[in-house]
Amino acid sequence: MWTTPKPNYRRGFCAEGEIAVNIGGVRVVLFGDVLNRYPESRLAELVKCPTQNHEVVSSLCDDFDPSRKEFYFDRDPDAFKCIIDVYYFDEIHIKNGICPICFIKEMEFWKIDKSVLDECCKSYLSEKEEELTEISNKVKVILEDMEVDQCFTRAQRCQRYLWRLMEKPGSSLAARVIAIASFLSILVSAVVMCVGTIPELQVTDSEGKLVEHPILEGIETVCMLWFTAEYLLRLASSPNKLNFAFSFMNVIDFMAIIPFYVVLSLTHLGTSSMMELGNVQQAVQALRIMRIARIFKLARHSSGLQTLTHALKRSLKELGLLLMYMSVGIFVFSALAYTMEQSHPETLFKSIPQSFWWAIITMTTVGYGDIYPKTTLGKCNAAVSFLCGVIAIALPIHPIINNFVVFYNKQKVLETAAKHEVELMELKSGREARRESRD
Template sequence: MDAAGERSLPEPGSQDSRAGDDIEIVVNVGGVRQVLYGDLLSQYPETRLAELMGCLAGGYDTIFSLCDDYDPGKREFYFDRDPDAFKCVIEVYYFGEVHMKKGICPICFKNEMDFWKVDLKFLDDCCKSHLSEKREELEEIARRVQLILDDLGVDSAEGRWRRCQKCVWKFLEKPESSCPARVVAVLSFLLILISSVVMCMGTIPELQVLDADGNRVEHPTLENVETACIGWFTLEYLLRLFSSPNKLHFALSFMNIVDVLAILPFYVSLTLTHLGARMMELTNVQQAVQALRIMRIARIFKLARHSSGLQTLTYALKRSFKELGLLLMYLAVGIFVFSALGYTMEQSHPETLFKSIPQSFWWAIITMTTVGYGDIYPKTTLGKLNAAISFLCGVIAIALPIHPIINNFVRYYNKQRVLETAAKHELELMELNSSSAGDGKVGCSRSDLDSLPPEPIGEEGPSWSSRLKISHSDTFIPLLTEEKHHRTRLQSCK
């Protein structure tokens, strides 16, 4: 103990250098100085701060393997790390858990925890969700960058057949890749609209014609247009299936299943019309064909392939299953309660329209959703009061989950724009790094160190290891012109 009566660390390499509960250490993290005691740090001996208590016995090499700098006069350890993140990480010694401060990047905070050797299990669950979300974003950015690189790159080692598949896939799946691909995408979009319009016009009686049996059928011109559209959809699907890199994943994709449902009814109905009459009655064949024609409405969902807005809406609804479930639960409870009350209150009226509680469900649905067809309505005073309360509760029940659903849509839409911008920035950085690779670098990274040749032994002159002074933290120091055997705080703290 010194003259001031405070506990302090002995000199490095001395015999009294030992770790214990009565030892205190002084750390300076990014300019923030803090005194920590051994009894506090010994709770987690595998962490970096706990290892500092016994590092003095190993000399300067052991000290510099744990910190960026050490001042023997002040007996103070220096770290070139984020002080805000350190304030959060240090909480594990006091509270047994770590909370991430708002505004800190989750990935950077994870790197800080890895540096201080604090296990991620001490991170609170609320903060782990942010970390998982950020990891998903980075994986999505990496996936988008890889897709763009795959489109731009041409592997000369691949055969002509494989290159042809890639060209067809890029031509049909990526309209932004070229002007002809954009024209084909617009043409496909217009054919979807034409096919949907033809399907609707075919049900107009004035546009229908009589067949040999006197039944009304679609006009032959409309059928020819329908056949041409189906031929295009079939050719497009087969080409995309032929060029897809993963056939199984392509076949099981939701949008590709929609494509099959839009094409298949035409061929099934055509088969039943020409061959089914031999195996079953003509009436059954006509009913089956009519049912299959109704399935043509599935082709309207093909528009989602060419509309980013519909895709965003679909993903936003997927993220809003909880809110939609709450909405359905509110409505279900209200429908059951108000339909039972309406049935009970209307029984006293001789001309009541509420015949049973299940029949009253329809009245409760159209009342709570403020549709009000008027086919069923209350006639008693209590019934009208019950109706007024029911549609007021319906407005409240519908309005409550709408705001979270809208927030999910806006959040997902903005997230997609951010990810797209981030992917472009990653490509720009990669292009910048590749263009400056031959111009020389001012600094170096960990990957650059791995690519350096081994240090020659027994040769005169300074080697690359003596010319590089690098911090033991994740922040690297620029190249130094002079060889220095000991660090200073200016070298380790920016």
């Protein structure tokens, strides 16, 4: 059986049809017929190039010894050991300890297409490229914050300063105070919304109905005015108004503010003949429920909630499997429970859709007890559904938690890398400035 000759690391002169390359002090003897398998690569060009033409040789390598027919390259020898695998195995694996981004640059230098990378290495490379993109975006944001004084006009400097004041709590003491005030306003508004529903703290209006206490309404009005001013200032200072308006968190902010003003408008319109008072009151009650959207504003000031949101996005597959398992189980066990309980004269399972409620609270281990089986077979079915529910819920929990931990640690590493990159850029610019001053 014929086998492909391996690269030789011997010393001495090359035989006919061989070339010697010295990669960072490591000498390798390669066979020309093997290198010609990829004729457009740099090593194949070395085999074909005339050694008498120094211009062609110097364009392909860093140095050349004509007596030994040895080409010298100032490259990474560990990466080169992976590169030459493509000539023997038609694929390349990135070994541990080699930076994938630097390895791609090595492949470009040796003129090897990235399509020969193994699938596992391609996914690893794409992940590293995404991390570098995130780091560059973070560095860009940090540099934009540092270049406030370099804006062209006074209006641009004011806009950038206001944007940092409203969006970057760590940029200054004033920005930190505004962030704390916004956070406290959200908490106070949420507490007032909950406390206002306590009957003992409500007052009676002219029609004898219980309404929210005027003091609580005044506190809520102050909070809403703060939210409105904050939203308008952030919108005015935003570099891109369209992206700001359609951002998910900004849409939540808008949905938390607009019901307050709609309620005021409907209240005034309800006193006229244009609308019936009953319809106005129903609309006001529905809009008051939308005030719960303001609690989601906490996500703007909590990195933990933001990390949880991203982790859940990464866990959509696991969550989808959980919902699928639960849906199948609910349908099966509710149908079985309805069928088994029909023989009992006092059955609580009137229909299969009504049995869905029993299956949900049983499989999720809630068990209110408002609907329960009375036959022996029904109780056995309930026990099995309970055990299946515990298993179905427990299975995807570990991947979801793991995604959260991985994403949280990754964000910490990326933030540290971005800050380190900015520090290196500052040191480099300082050295260049000192060199120019010396010159």
